[in-house]
Amino acid sequence: MATKYKLISFKLCPFVQRSVITLNMKQVPYEIEYIDLKNKPEWFLKISPSGKVPVLLVGNEVLFESAIINEYLDEVNPPSLHPKDPLRKARNRAWIEFSSGLFTLFFQQAHAKTENEFNERTSAILSGMQKLEEQIVLPFFNGTEFNLIDAAIAPMLGRFQYIKKYIPFDYFEGTPKMKQYAERLEQLPEIRSSLLPEVPAEFIDYMKHTGGYMAQWFQ
Ligand SMILES: N[C@@H](CCC(=O)N[C@@H](CS)C(=O)NCC(=O)O)C(=O)O
Incomplete structure (x- = not known):
């Protein structure tokens, strides 16, 4: 079939x-x-x-x-990966949307041409991380259950992890819960197998060739 x-x-x-x-x-x-x-x-x-x-x-x-x-x-494909409570579910959907905005900022940060642009976008990302820090329960966003919101945020945190050794700043500065969350997510087999094995190296290569301010750290 x-x-x-x-x-x-x-x-x-x-x-x-x-x-x-x-x-x-x-x-x-x-x-x-x-x-x-x-x-x-x-x-x-x-x-x-x-x-x-x-x-x-x-x-x-x-x-x-x-x-x-x-x-x-x-x-x-039940059972649902959303929280049951309608209010919590709606709030999760809102935070999924919020995390999409952070991806966009990350893309803009990677392509920022000047140091000023880069600094502005970095501050916006760190401020977004701080807002997530205030929401997160741990070990996952809502507590012990893995939900759709975790699937939505994991790819961004995974990319922060790949590039951390190249960059002179920390995406997890002042957000210890987000750091713990990122480390927990990257251990999950469903997340580990969600990318082809060559992707982390190809992502570093991508960062090297953006032509942006950040590219200097990937040469
Ligand atoms: N809001 C969309 C964003 C998807 C998106 O930006 N995909 C990028 C690749 S990561 C794309 O296909 N870009 C091609 C283009 O813009 O021409 C979603 O959540 O699916």
Whole structure:
């Protein structure tokens, strides 16, 4: 029988990784096809309204946006990875959105051209980390259960971990709970197996070639 889910991916994309973690946690079979975002195939441009990955094919239907893909996967593959309480669930969704904003800041930080731009974005990220620190319960975001919000935040914290030995500042400065959280997440087999083995090294190479202020530390 054909696999029901096919995920369209770009190897280094943290948003795709969110969906891979969710699929792994749900233990549902899926296929994955990697595309080159610098040279997007015609068939991909036809099916992807935003031209972005992840795209999840469910049979012939197309889903896009990582948070929505994960909500769908969660709904059709019980038990849910969201907290039961509607208010807590809604707050988790809001923090998932917040974490997407931090990814964007991280991307902008990596591409900042000047020291000033870099400093501004670094402060914004550290302030966002501080806000997460105030919310997190530990060992996971909501306590002992792994939830969708953990799948949403893990890819960003994983990237902070890969680059920490190259950079002269600390993403976890003043956020000891976030540090503990990041270390716990990276031990999970569903997260470890959510990236191809070459990705950490390719990510360092990516940071080396952004042309941004940060690239100096990766040469
Ligand atoms: N909000 C989207 C963001 C996805 C996204 O930014 N994907 C990037 C790769 S990490 C992409 O496909 N970029 C291609 C482009 O913008 O042309 C989601 O959560 O799925």
